[in-house]
Amino acid sequence: DWCPPGGASGSPFSDYLLIQNVNLEKSENLLRHRTEDFSSSKALVVRRGAPFRVTLQLEGRPLNPRTDSLRIKVLLGNLYVLIPVTFSKKVSSSPWKAYIDPSGQNLQSPSIFICPPASASVGHYRFQLRVFTRNSWKTCAFGRFILLCNPWCREDTVYIPFEDQREEYxxxxxxxxxxxxxxxxxxxxxxxxxxxxxxxxxxxxxxxxxxxxxxxxxxxxxxxxxxxxxxxxxxxxxxxxxxxxxxxxxxxxxxxxxxxxxxxxxxxxxxxxxxxxxxxxxxxxxxxxxxxxxxxxxxxxxxxxxxxxxxxxxxxxxxxxxxxxxxxxxxxxxxxxxxxxxxxxxxxxxxxxxxxxxxxxxxxxxxxxxxxxxxxxxxxxxxxxxxxxxxxxxxxxxxxxxxxxxxxxxxxxxxxxxxxxxxxxxxxxxxxxxxxxxxAVSHSQHQNITRDYKHIRSPTSTLTSRSSTMSEDSTSGRGPMGGVAVFLFLDKGPVAGEPVRFSVKVINRQSVSKVIKMHLNAQAKEYNHSPSDTFWEAHHVIQMAPMEAKVFHQQILPAHYEDVVGDDLVNLAVVLEDVASKERVLASEEFNIASPQLTIEIADKDVIVPNKEQTAMVTFTNPFSHPVSGVLTVAGAGLIQGKIHFR
Structure with a gap:
C-alpha cells in the first residue's frame, strides 16, 4: 500500500494536488524538544509526549479542509500506527495524534503537528504522509525521526521535576x-x-x-x-x-x-x-x-x-x-x-x-x-x-x-x-x-548520597572516628588483650612527592606494664584485588606503663612508594603483639597517593569569543625523584575534532 513520493492516481487535472516535499523544520523542532545539541545527527531528534511540526510544500491547488483528508502512517520496524490528521487540536481516539496548525493560514504549505504519546517506544522511526482528495486523488511523502524519552514531560515515566537536575543528568x-x-x-x-x-x-x-x-x-x-x-x-x-x-x-x-x-x-x-x-x-x-x-x-x-x-x-x-x-x-x-x-x-x-x-x-x-x-x-x-x-x-x-x-x-x-x-x-x-x-548538580565536587542507601547509625561519625571506633570495639573486652587498643590515623591525605605521614596510637588499659611488639606493613594493591608483596615495613618493641597511652609518628618516604602512585592503592596495617600473652590486635587503613595534577589556565577567559582562537597554558610539575616522560592528550567535545597529542 505504498506509493512513490509525489505519486498520484486517477483524478481530473483540475483537482491536481502534489506534495512537493516535507520540511521537517529541524532547527525549530530541535529547540522545542531540547535536542538542539543533536544537530550533527542526520535525522530529526525529538522527544515523546511533545508535538513536533512538519510543513508540506504543495504543488497545484492548496489544501481544502472540507474535501481533503490526511493520514500519517508511523513505522518502527514492522510495527505501525495510522493517525488521522485533524483540523483542530481536538482529542483523537489514537494515542498518537496529528493536527493541522490551527494558526496557519497558508494552505498551500500547511504545517502539521505530530504528537507521539509519552509512552511511545524509543527508536528510529519512519513516517509516510498521505493526502486524499474528494476525487480519490492520492499523494504521499516520507520522513524519518528519532524518538527519545522526555524527562520534561509529566506523563513520561522518566519525568524528573527539577530543571537543574535535567540539565545535569x-x-x-x-x-x-x-x-x-x-x-x-x-x-x-x-x-x-x-x-x-x-x-x-x-x-x-x-x-x-x-x-x-x-x-x-x-x-x-x-x-x-x-x-x-x-x-x-x-x-x-x-x-x-x-x-x-x-x-x-x-x-x-x-x-x-x-x-x-x-x-x-x-x-x-x-x-x-x-x-x-x-x-x-x-x-x-x-x-x-x-x-x-x-x-x-x-x-x-x-x-x-x-x-x-x-x-x-x-x-x-x-x-x-x-x-x-x-x-x-x-x-x-x-x-x-x-x-x-x-x-x-x-x-x-x-x-x-x-x-x-x-x-x-x-x-x-x-x-x-x-x-x-x-x-x-x-x-x-x-x-x-x-x-x-x-x-x-x-x-x-x-x-x-x-x-x-x-x-x-x-x-x-x-x-x-x-x-x-x-x-x-x-x-x-x-x-x-x-x-x-x-x-553534585552544577558543581565540580562530590555529593554524599550514603544516607540514600543505608541507615547511618551515628549522625556525627566521621571516616576517621569510624576507624578508631572500629578498633576500640574490636579490641575491648576480648581475652587478655582486651585492655589494649590500637588506632591508625593518616595525618593528612597523601600527596605524590611528599612522605606519607601517619600516627599509631596505642593505649594500655590495664593496670600492669606491657612489652609490646609493633609490626607495620604496607602493600600495593589494585582497587579490586588483594594486595601484592610488601613494599615497606617497620618493626618496633615498645614499653607501655599501666594505663598509658602513646602516639608513634611514622612516615613512608617517596622512594619507597613511587611505584604505587596513580591507579594503585596502599594497604597499611599495624599488628600489636603482647610479648607475655602472645595475643595480637590489628588496625588497618587503605589509601591512595594522589597523582600530580595538571593545571590548566585559560588566557583572558572573561573575554572568550566564539569562532576566535583561544590560548591555554597546561602546567605539569614532576614531584618524583626521577625523570618522567609521556604524552599530553588534548580533547574537547564540540571544540576539537579528534584529539591532539604532544609528546
Missing amino acids: VQNDSGLLFMGTPVNPVSRPWSFDQYEPGVLEACLKLLQVSPQHQNNRRMDYLYRNNPVYLSRVVSAMINSEDDQGVLKGNWSGDFKQGVHPSTWTGSGDILTQWAESAYTPVKYGQCWVFAAVMCTVMRALGIPCRVVTNFNSAHDTNGNLVIEEYYTETGQKLKRSKDSIWNFHVWVECWMARRDLGPGMDGWQVLDPTPQERSRGVFCCGPAPVKAIKDQRYDLFYDIPFVYAEVNADVHSVVVSSDGRVLSYNKDTERVGSLICTK
Missing part, C-alpha cells in the same frame, strides 16, 4: 568520576560525548544488536516504551560477556591486546570504535569505564542518569553478607578469601517510575554494567530502587540483595599464625559502603 555532556578511597576521593574528568557525531546512532544500534531485538524484534520494539526494560538491555550490552556488547573487561594487568582502561577520557571514542568495527568489543574497560559509557547511552536516550561511586564496595560471592580478610602476624594481608572489597566500585543510577513495583519505589535506580554476577541468566544488574536497598526489600526486582551486600556487608578481620591458627579476630560493621557519592 540528561543534557550535561561532561562530568566527574570519583575514585581512590573514602578518606581521599580523587575525581577523574570524563567526557560523556552524547552529542558527538555518530554517538546517538551507536546508542540506538546497541538496542538493535541486543539479543532481545535479535530474538524477537516485535516484542523488543513494544517493550522499548519502558525505561525499566531499556535500562536492563543497556546494562547487559555495555559489557560483552553474553553478546556483541561494547566493552571487554580486563583486570589481569595485561592490556597488550587493547588499551589500559585508565587511557580512556570519554565515551565517544569507545562507542564509535564499537559501531565502526562491526560491533567488536572494545578492549578494555573496568568499572568506571563501563559505568561512564552506560551513562552516555542513557542520557542520549533521554533517561536521567548519574555515575555513582561506592567506596569499600563488597563483592559477596556466597551471599552471607560477610567479607573475611586474613593477615599474618606481622600485618601482611593474605589472599585467602573469594570474597573481596573493592576500594571503590562505580555504577550508575537512572531516574524512573517503577509502576511494576507499586508506590514508593520511583526515583533513582541502581544499574551496574560491570560483569560481576548474572541476573536472570545475563551479566547485568538492576534496575534496583535505591529506596528498596535501604529498606532491605529483597522481594522486589531487580538484584536488590546483591547491591545491598555491596554497601552493607560486615568485615571480619582475622590474624593467623604461620600454621593457620587464629590469633585475633574483629568485626567491622561500618567499613563497607562508608562513602557513596556522585557529582
